[in-house]
Amino acid sequence: MTLPPPRTRMLLLVAIAATLGLFAGLGGYTFTYAHGLSYFSNDPTACVNCHIMREQFDGWLKGPHHAVATCNDCHTPHSFIPKYLSKAENGFWHSKGFTLQDFHEPIIIRKRNIAVLQENCVSCHQQIVDGINTHPGDPQKMLDCLHCHREVGHGPMK
Amino acid sequence: MKTTPDSRQHGLATWALIAILAATAGATFLTLMLYQNIVARKAEATKDVFRVVEVSDETVDPAIWGKNYPRQYDSYRRTVDTERTNHGGSEAFQHLDKDPVWRRLFAGYAFAVDYREERGHAYMLIDQRETERVKNFKQPGACLQCHASAVDTYRKEGIKAGIPAGKEHWEEQIQKGFEVVCAMPYSEATKLVEHPVSCIDCHDAETMNLRVNRPGFLNGIRALANSDYPTPHLPSIERWRKDGRKGRYEPNSDATRQEMRSMVCAQCHVEYYFKGDKKLVTYPWDKGLKVEQIETYYNEVGHTDFKNKESGAPILKAQHPEFEMWSQGIHARSGVACADCHMPYVREGAIKVSNHHVRSPLLNVAQACQSCHRIPEQEIKARALLVQDRNAALLTRGEAAVVGLLDAIALAQKAGATDDQLKTARDLHRKAQWRLDFVAAENSMGFHAPQEAARILAEAIDYARQGEIAVAKETRPAGGGAVAGALK
Numbered sequence: 001m002t003l004p005p006p007r008t009r010m011l012l013l014v015a016i017a018a019t020l021g022l023f024a025g026l027g028g029y030t031f032t033y034a035h036g037l038s039y040f041s042n043d044p045t046a047c048v049n050c051h052i053m054r055e056q057f058d059g060w061l062k063g064p065h066h067a068v069a070t071c072n073d074c075h076t077p078h079s080f081i082p083k084y085l086s087k088a089e090n091g092f093w094h095s096k097g098f099t100l101q102d103f104h105e106p107i108i109i110r111k112r113n114i115a116v117l118q119e120n121c122v123s124c125h126q127q128i129v130d131g132i133n134t135h136p137g138d139p140q141k142m143l144d145c146l147h148c149h150r151e152v153g154h155g156p157m158k
Numbered sequence: 159m160k161t162t163p164d165s166r167q168h169g170l171a172t173w174a175l176i177a178i179l180a181a182t183a184g185a186t187f188l189t190l191m192l193y194q195n196i197v198a199r200k201a202e203a204t205k206d207v208f209r210v211v212e213v214s215d216e217t218v219d220p221a222i223w224g225k226n227y228p229r230q231y232d233s234y235r236r237t238v239d240t241e242r243t244n245h246g247g248s249e250a251f252q253h254l255d256k257d258p259v260w261r262r263l264f265a266g267y268a269f270a271v272d273y274r275e276e277r278g279h280a281y282m283l284i285d286q287r288e289t290e291r292v293k294n295f296k297q298p299g300a301c302l303q304c305h306a307s308a309v310d311t312y313r314k315e316g317i318k319a320g321i322p323a324g325k326e327h328w329e330e331q332i333q334k335g336f337e338v339v340c341a342m343p344y345s346e347a348t349k350l351v352e353h354p355v356s357c358i359d360c361h362d363a364e365t366m367n368l369r370v371n372r373p374g375f376l377n378g379i380r381a382l383a384n385s386d387y388p389t390p391h392l393p394s395i396e397r398w399r400k401d402g403r404k405g406r407y408e409p410n411s412d413a414t415r416q417e418m419r420s421m422v423c424a425q426c427h428v429e430y431y432f433k434g435d436k437k438l439v440t441y442p443w444d445k446g447l448k449v450e451q452i453e454t455y456y457n458e459v460g461h462t463d464f465k466n467k468e469s470g471a472p473i474l475k476a477q478h479p480e481f482e483m484w485s486q487g488i489h490a491r492s493g494v495a496c497a498d499c500h501m502p503y504v505r506e507g508a509i510k511v512s513n514h515h516v517r518s519p520l521l522n523v524a525q526a527c528q529s530c531h532r533i534p535e536q537e538i539k540a541r542a543l544l545v546q547d548r549n550a551a552l553l554t555r556g557e558a559a560v561v562g563l564l565d566a567i568a569l570a571q572k573a574g575a576t577d578d579q580l581k582t583a584r585d586l587h588r589k590a591q592w593r594l595d596f597v598a599a600e601n602s603m604g605f606h607a608p609q610e611a612a613r614i615l616a617e618a619i620d621y622a623r624q625g626e627i628a629v630a631k632e633t634r635p636a637g638g639g640a641v642a643g644a645l646k
Contacts, residue, residue, distance in 0.1 A: 008172055009171065012172065012175040012179060013175065016178055016182060020182050023189065026186055033193065033196060034196050051199065051508040051509070052508075098199070099192065101507070104524065105504065105525055106524070106528055108532060
């Protein structure tokens with residue numbers, strides 16, 4: 001530890017400032033290049049930024065829910081904070097999977113997201129399903145809408 | 159020099175700053191890597207074809223196409239792999255050793271000498287040139303229709319035989335060349351070809367659209383379209399019929415892309431026979447695709463593949479009726495094509511490629527089955543294996559039944575039964591073995607249409623046992639024999 005402190009520190013501070021600036025600039029550029037802001041929007045085309053979701057997107061375009069619901073309406077919670085938490089979590093797994101190419105093919109929805117989906121079915125169709133919706137909130141006992149209505153979101157299978 | 163507390167603090171601060179600098183630099187480095195990755199994925203998504211060389215309908219060599227379509231070519235080349243599933247596989251084991259009853263069932267036919275399991279597409283031509291059935295028996299050039307990429311050869315031979323050159327006469331050329339090559343001796347015809355199934359056999363060079371061009375299939379599918387056999391799994395045929403059956407049914411323009419994803423396979427994975435002296439490869443679909451409709455067709459044209467040496471019965475040898483069996487199954491009825499399960503889409507980076515490593519879906523359950531069946535892989539596999547195990551058990555019983563009939567006839571012959579007395583039993587042997595072989599020779603161990611396979615095997619067993627009864631009745635001593643005697 002024999003470095004002359006003040007001069008070195010000055011040099012280091014300048015270097016840090018420079019790299020931080022570089023990081024911010026490159027990070028910002030990458031973020032823009034990857035259409036980062038679009039992920040905060042409600043626009044379904046954001047979901048096909050990374051190409052993996054093309055089939056799902058095409059299916060949605062042809063599916064009956066196309067006119068009334070976008071990806072977010074079914075796939076993310078409707079209140080603000082849970083919505084962005086869910087976006088952040090899924091966004092992390094999506095980016096990790098797509099960047100490292102280490103995900104299961106075909107992609108299969110995770111349990112957590114199925115719960116969100118189910119909640120959203122009920123949230124819009126509350127009035128109709130009220131009478132048959134047993135054990136609301138209990139994922140074990142609740143009737144699973146998707147079990148029979150799998151095609152409403154993503155159009156006909158094959 | 160002595161370190162004072164002051165200078166030590168300076169030192170720590172310096173190291174902290176260095177650590178921050180390193181971390182920021184590292185983060186910047188990773189960001190750049192991520193940026194590069196995103197750029198690559200974006201590029202992949204926009205560029206999945208490379209126009210390195212020009213390919214045409216005369217480019218038979220798949221390696222040339224492979225330059226433009228490297229991803230497809232890479233997986234195509236993997237058909238050299240040999241792998242086994244519980245009931246099938248792609249290594250050339252000898253069926254006759256594994257299941258010796260077939261030596262007797264095929265007695266008097268080339269298949270009793272060599273009945274090796276077929277290997278992957280890459281070996282189709284080599285295996286044919288090597289089998290004892292071709293080396294020790296005289297075979298016609300007809301075999302090449304499916305064992306080689308022969309369409310360009312047909313075209314050239316057709317032009318040589320007098321059909322005008324030029325694309326507008328393309329089908330006349332291949333049909334004429336097909337006739338010429340079918341009638342040649344195999345040893346001569348095989349010199350005209352170089353490659354096993356190749357890009358050109360399924361794809362149009364200009365558009366890459368799927369295309370069928372094997373004359374046997376074109377004639378067969380038209381015969382099927384002309385029949386009244388219901389084809390809900392081939393909607394374009396139903397449509398063509400409804401529109402008044404105008405002109406000729408043209409699979410290449412009438413069929414949907416999804417239908418073509420089965421038809422390109424149905425060019426070869428079918429039942430066929432070599433018609434007449436000219437050995438023209440013919441698909442027996444004039445009456446329909448079911449086992450008994452094909453049988454009726456053969457009976458009407460008087461076709462027999464061989465006479466069983468032991469029983470003297472005129473036997474039909476089933477080839478590999480995958481298309482016919484698939485047509486009876488739930489997958490066909492649901493609009494699922496051959497390629498959906500045998501060439502499922504795989505993702506390479508940002509793009510989706512149809513896997514050209516054609517193989518058993520059991521070796522690739524996730525991609526082959528899970529895109530429709532969202533249940534665990536293990537469960538899917540268990541269901542498929544259950545179907546196959548049941549079919550295999552029924553098949554074994556069917557073999558025993560037909561061999562039982564063979565024994566009965568052979569014994570009666572030895573005891574001096576006349577041809578007249580054995581006529582019914584021999585006819586039943588033909589019927590029973592045709593059904594047994596139809597399921598045995600079909601590649602899927604019953605999976606393509608489990609219920610249909612079971613129905614066919616049940617009929618095989620029934621006909622075989624009826625045959626045994628017929629032998630017993632005909633050869634019973636005058637006065638009714640032991641049983642009738644006991645009843646008196």
